[in-house]
Structure formats: structure tokens, C-alpha cells
Amino acid sequence: MADSILDRFDQNMAEDKKIDTTRKIRVGIIGTGWIAEAHIRSYQKQPDVEVVALSDLVPGKAEIFKEKFGVEGAKCYGAHTEMLADQANLKLDAVSVCTYNRTHAVCTIDSLKAGIPVLLEKPMCVTLDEAVAICKAEKETGKIVSVGFQPRFDVNMQMIKKIVDSGELGQIYYIQTGGGRRHGIPTPYGTSFIEDKTAGLGALADIGCYSLDMVLNAIGYPKPLTVSGYKSDFFGKMPITYTRNGHPAEYADLFGVDDFAAGFIRLEGGIILDFRIAWDMHLDTPGDTIIMGTKGSLRIPSTDCWNGSVGGAMKIYHDICGKPTETIVPILQNKPNTSLFDIKIRSFLDAAMNNGAAPVPTSQILYNQAILSGIATSWEKGEEIKIEIPEI
Numbered sequence: 444m445a446d447s448i449l450d451r452f453d454q455n456m457a458e459d460k461k462i463d464t465t466r467k468i469r470v471g472i473i474g475t476g477w478i479a480e481a482h483i484r485s486y487q488k489q490p491d492v493e494v495v496a497l498s499d500l501v502p503g504k505a506e507i508f509k510e511k512f513g514v515e516g517a518k519c520y521g522a523h524t525e526m527l528a529d530q531a532n533l534k535l536d537a538v539s540v541c542t543y544n545r546t547h548a549v550c551t552i553d554s555l556k557a558g559i560p561v562l563l564e565k566p567m568c569v570t571l572d573e574a575v576a577i578c579k580a581e582k583e584t585g586k587i588v589s590v591g592f593q594p595r596f597d598v599n600m601q602m603i604k605k606i607v608d609s610g611e612l613g614q615i616y617y618i619q620t621g622g623g624r625r626h627g628i629p630t631p632y633g634t635s636f637i638e639d640k641t642a643g644l645g646a647l648a649d650i651g652c653y654s655l656d657m658v659l660n661a662i663g664y665p666k667p668l669t670v671s672g673y674k675s676d677f678f679g680k681m682p683i684t685y686t687r688n689g690h691p692a693e694y695a696d697l698f699g700v701d702d703f704a705a706g707f708i709r710l711e712g713g714i715i716l717d718f719r720i721a722w723d724m725h726l727d728t729p730g731d732t733i734i735m736g737t738k739g740s741l742r743i744p745s746t747d748c749w750n751g752s753v754g755g756a757m758k759i760y761h762d763i764c765g766k767p768t769e770t771i772v773p774i775l776q777n778k779p780n781t782s783l784f785d786i787k788i789r790s791f792l793d794a795a796m797n798n799g800a801a802p803v804p805t806s807q808i809l810y811n812q813a814i815l816s817g818i819a820t821s822w823e824k825g826e827e828i829k830i831e832i833p834e835i
């Protein structure tokens with residue numbers, strides 16, 4: 444019985460598509476920090492891509508990056524505006540926006556207005572207003588934005604959606620999601636994740652966006668209606684000395700975001716979403732992800748270092764012939780030799796070059812962002828708030 448249930452969710456691995464190498468896709472990268480390294484490595488694996496422009500606000504940083512990755516022929520710029528002002532010469536087909544959260548919106552909107560499709564790193568941005576402005580610019584320019592949620596391409600994540608779509612769980616009415624790290628404030632890589640002027644939001648947006656995407660994508664991204672939010676910074680503000688590049692460093696004075704956040708969200712369709720996320724806590728996990736339905740419920744185990752992956756075999760709890768039964772959904776193997784990051788890059792390029800739909804569209808992630816910024820706003824106001832999203 445269990446096997447026949449699982450057979451219905453059989454994975455459908457996409458066949459390798461043939462890549463047209465007769466023309467090179469001209470790519471620019473805005474922000475040459477940590478995550479840009481993953482972007483360049485992935486672009487360099489694509490046989491039809493030429494990275495022709497690199498931009499970073501910090502003088503000399505793009506040049507060092509160019510040298511490190513041997514991006515011969517790439518032109519280096521300071522602010523993204525300098526790079527985009529040279530678009531007539533550069534003729535960029537696509538850009539990756541790899542800046543810290545606070546400049547996601549401006550870099551994306553300016554790129555769209557220069558006529559260039561954008562692969563935007565997660566989280567989408569910081570505020571709901573910025574997210575709406577991105578969506579409007581996308582509509583006005585007709586150029587796509589895909590948001591960089593690589594877990595979307597994990598077959599285990601796709602399985603969660605398949606299980607919900609199959610109807611096996613019946614009507615979904617309650618979801619708990621989130622996760623976190625026991626001690627994992629991301630300071631070893633610099634301070635752009637923890638300073639308000641660069642990050643804007645902390646654990647809430649950094650890893651919370653993945654938890655929300657895991658469940659919201661599975662249930663078809665219903666509109667969030669209200670949110671009651673909480674956030675705190677007890678751990679970030681503790682005068683603890685970390686080791687960075689082999690040297691002791693202390694960040695309490697710089698820490699300007701949340702290290703823990705929680706929210707209670709009402710979604711269209713009468714579904715309740717209960718969410719919590721931590722960069723630091725005295726607990727192994729703030730809970731597994733659970734999706735409860737009228738015919739069955741799904742438990743998705745948490746992970747140690749929450750970054751949007753499935754932590755172990757999932758379990759469906761349901762009654763079979765009136766008997767409470769548990770069906771194990773084993774962990775599926777992703778395609779060998781292709782990282783989720785490579786799929787994120789390739790699927791964006793294919794969509795950008797063929798006027799296709801964005802693989803991770805802003806029409807969905809707008810709702811994810813509305814919840815993140817709604818949690819922050821609700822906490823600041825000290826009350827539950829209505830989420831008002833204007834027509835795009």
C-alpha cells in the first residue's frame with residue numbers, strides 16, 4: 444500500500460537540454476562579494492556564457508574578483524549605475540544581482556530599466572514597498588526577474604508540492620514552518636548580514652525566506668491577509684568574541700537586525716501559517732515543518748543549519764482502511780554532477796534568452812516578502828497588521 448502511494452509522486456527528472464553555443468550570452472554581475480563566487484563558478488560552467496562586466500561599490504573589489512576567477516575580458520565598474528550606464532557598449536543579456544539586501548531593489552529596478560533580465564539573490568528585498576516597485580518595473584519593462592531560491596530545484600522540495608497537489612493530504616488548514624541554527628549568526632563572512640544598513644532584516648529574511656517558500660510554493664502561494672510578528676536580537680547583542688579569518692572579532696555593536704523571529708499569518712483560503720526562525724538559540728530546532736490536512740498530514744524534518752533543504756525522510760500521517768498509518772517518503776537523490784545552484788543559473792538564462800517565464804517569479808515571492816516585512820512591521824507597531832498589497 445505504501446509503495447503504491449509513493450509511486451504516484453514519481454519524480455520526473457528533466458532531460459538535459461541541448462545548449463545553443465552559436466552565440467554567447469553576455470552576463471554582468473552586480474556585487475562581487477561572497478555569493479557572487481557561486482554565481483561566477485556556475486556561469487563559468489555554462490558553455491554559452493561570457494561574463495563581460497563586474498561591478499562593486501568597494502573600489503578595487505571587482506578587479507580582485509576578476510583576477511581570482513580569471514574572468515578575462517570582463518570590464519570592472521564601481522556602483523551598478525556605472526555598469527548600467529555602459530550598457531550600449533556592454534550589450535548585457537542578463538545580470539546577477541548579488542548585493543546585500545538593502546540594495547537589491549535599486550540594482551534590480553535599474554537593471555530592468557536598462558532592458559536587462561535579472562537573477563536576483565534571495566531575499567527579494569527588505570520592504571514590501573520595494574518588492575512592489577520591483578514587480579512594477581518588471582511589468583513596465585517586460586524583462587523578467589527570477590529570485591535566487593535554489594532549493595526550489597531540489598527534487599525533495601518538488602516532492603512536497605507533488606504530495607500536496609496529489610490531494611493525498613486533503614484540504615490544508617494549518618502549517619508550521621521555520622527552522623534555525625543552534626549558534627549560526629553568519630558573521631565569519633563579513634558584517635553585511637548583521638548590519639541594518641546593509642541587511643535590513645536578519646534571520647527572518649536570510650533563512651526565513653526559504654522556510655516560507657518551502658510551504659507557500661507547495662500550497663500555491665495563497666495571498667497573506669494578516670500577520671502578527673515578533674523579532675528579537677538577544678544573541679546578536681551579546682558581547683561574544685567570534686573568530687574571523689583567524690582573528691578575534693566582536694560584533695555586538697554592529698548587530699542591527701533580528702536573530703530570531705516568529706509570525707502567525709492568516710492566508711487566503713482559511714489556512715493558518717505558524718512560523719519561527721533562528722540564527723542562534725539554545726535549542727536543536729524550533730520545530731519540524733508540518734502541513735496538516737483533512738485527509739493526511741506531512742512532517743518534513745528540520746536540519747541543523749537551516750538553509751532550505753529537507754532534513755530527512757518525510758512522513759505522511761493518514762488513515763488507511765480506518766487505521767492510522769504512517770507512510771515514509773524517502774529522501775530523493777538530485778541529479779548527479781549538477782548542483783541546485785547550476786540549475787538556478789541555467790533555468791534563469793534559458794528563460795531570459797527565450798522570453799520565458801521566470802523560474803522563481805516575483806508574483807509569488809512578493810507574498811513571501813510581504814510576510815517577512817509584515818512580521819517586522821507588526822512587531823514595531825505592537826499589533827497584528829493587515830497585509831495590503833497594491834495592484835501591480
Ligand SMILES: NC(=O)c1ccc[n+]([C@@H]2O[C@H](COP(=O)([O-])OP(=O)(O)OC[C@H]3O[C@@H](n4cnc5c(N)ncnc54)[C@H](O)[C@@H]3O)[C@@H](O)[C@H]2O)c1
Pocket residue numbers: 473474475476477478479498499500501504521522523524541542543544546550564565566591593632633635649
Ligand atoms: N542563494 C544563496 O545560497 C545565498 C547564500 C549567501 C548569500 N545570499 C544572498 O546574497 C546577497 C549577498 O550576500 P553576500 O554574502 O555575497 O554579501 P557581501 O557583502 O559579501 O557582498 C555584497 C557586495 O555587493 C556590493 N554592493 C552593494 N551595493 C552595490 C551596488 N549598488 N553596486 C555595486 N555593488 C554593490 C557590496 O560592496 C558587496 O561587495 C545577500 O542578499 C544574501 O542573502 C544568497
